[in-house]
Amino acid sequence: MILILNINYMRTDPHAVFSQLLESRDLKCTRQRREILDYLLRAEKHVTAEEIYRDLGRRDSALGRATVFRTLRLLEDAGFANGITFADGRKAYEHKFSRPHHDHMICVDCREVIEFSNPVIERLQDSAAREAGFEPLWHRHEIFGRCRKCARRAPVRKRGNK
Amino acid sequence: MILILNINYMRTDPHAVFSQLLESRDLKCTRQRREILDYLLRAEKHVTAEEIYRDLGRRDSALGRATVFRTLRLLEDAGFANGITFADGRKAYEHKFSRPHHDHMICVDCREVIEFSNPVIERLQDSAAREAGFEPLWHRHEIFGRCRKCARRAPVRKRGNK
DNA sequence: ATCGTTGCAAACGGTTTGCAATTCG
DNA sequence: CGAATTGCAAACCGTTTGCAACGAT
Numbered sequence: 001m002i003l004i005l006n007i008n009y010m011r012t013d014p015h016a017v018f019s020q021l022l023e024s025r026d027l028k029c030t031r032q033r034r035e036i037l038d039y040l041l042r043a044e045k046h047v048t049a050e051e052i053y054r055d056l057g058r059r060d061s062a063l064g065r066a067t068v069f070r071t072l073r074l075l076e077d078a079g080f081a082n083g084i085t086f087a088d089g090r091k092a093y094e095h096k097f098s099r100p101h102h103d104h105m106i107c108v109d110c111r112e113v114i115e116f117s118n119p120v121i122e123r124l125q126d127s128a129a130r131e132a133g134f135e136p137l138w139h140r141h142e143i144f145g146r147c148r149k150c151a152r153r154a155p156v157r158k159r160g161n162k
Numbered sequence: 163m164i165l166i167l168n169i170n171y172m173r174t175d176p177h178a179v180f181s182q183l184l185e186s187r188d189l190k191c192t193r194q195r196r197e198i199l200d201y202l203l204r205a206e207k208h209v210t211a212e213e214i215y216r217d218l219g220r221r222d223s224a225l226g227r228a229t230v231f232r233t234l235r236l237l238e239d240a241g242f243a244n245g246i247t248f249a250d251g252r253k254a255y256e257h258k259f260s261r262p263h264h265d266h267m268i269c270v271d272c273r274e275v276i277e278f279s280n281p282v283i284e285r286l287q288d289s290a291a292r293e294a295g296f297e298p299l300w301h302r303h304e305i306f307g308r309c310r311k312c313a314r315r316a317p318v319r320k321r322g323n324k
Numbered sequence: 325a326t327c328g329t330t331g332c333a334a335a336c337g338g339t340t341t342g343c344a345a346t347t348c349g
Numbered sequence: 350c351g352a353a354t355t356g357c358a359a360a361c362c363g364t365t366t367g368c369a370a371c372g373a374t
Binding site: 188189190192194195224225226227228229232251 | 352353354355356357358363364
């Protein structure tokens with residue numbers, strides 16, 4: 001799934017690196033792919049496929065839903081983007097250009113995403129993997145809860161069958 | 163989403179605790195709910211809704227798909243079960259009766275799930291949350307990679323657009 | 325010109341829901 | 350008895366796919 005794990009060279013121009021990668025795999029550098037990467041770069045936050053489609057899909061030169069999904073998968077596979085999955089299964093993406101690795105706290109009420117990172121945790125999880133003979137490729141460390149604002153507002157509510 | 167977080171009292175009979183909870187919420191203790199809880203207790207591993215339906219759904223006294231999903235959600239909401247989400251979005255559940263908290267390493271090739279736990283990581287993530295004013299409810303710490311067996315077999319393969 | 329790519333719409337797969345029939349308390 | 354629950358099938362919703370038209374190299 002992940003081809004490029006150490007993407008430090010990405011400090012150079014993202015578009016250049018992207019077209020390099022495409023070329024190296026005999027893939028084509030199309031307007032749609034450039035626009036989606038661009039969208040991700042400008043966003044500087046997590047965006048869903050639907051958001052991208054909403055914003056780029058209805059214009060003079062539009063693009064289709066399928067292309068958004070295909071391109072996001074391409075970007076993730078290539079290590080250019082990072083997907084997080086909400087508790088309900090929906091996914092959102094962020095680009096990885098010259099951003100250090102980090103994990104997420106996700107508010108279950110308002111969906112705010114707070115980034116955190118802790119090198120000690122990283123080290124500990126690596127050694128846990130090593131002990132188990134497990135070869136880690138990537139990980140997902142997400143804390144679900146309530147952000148400062150939402151925690152102040154309401155207590156957790158009950159829910160029965162329906 | 164989570165109602166009961168400290169479930170240490172679950173060292174007593176799970177069925178008793180379950181019907182207690184149901185009663186306290188004016189919910190009914192039906193055959194289907196008991197069977198599904200029972201299935202989870204016997205399984206002692208992660209099972210999907212589909213597996214439960216496959217095994218319990220086609221018998222003299224069967225139960226429907228919808229009931230499986232409704233009951234799993236009920237169990238998760240009540241803190242009796244724990245859901246993990248695979249990279250592709252599918253979910254699987256395990257019961258939480260008298261099992262200490264743990265996280266998972268998931269093999270991307272064969273889907274084997276290895277449990278791990280590290281109290282230091284837990285502490286560090288709690289303080290990370292506290293610093294951000296975030297009230298943690300639960301978390302998901304999953305390391306994706308390849309288990310000992312699969313790591314030995316094959317290198318990671320490439321993939322393009324289709 | 326060639327082959328990857330796109331867009332559409334239909335298919336998909338897991339999950340949820342509306343509703344009438346059933347069951348628990 | 351009455352409210353909660355079930356089972357069914359249809360609806361949902363995000364995502365994927367088949368295919369003919371298109372476009373990058």
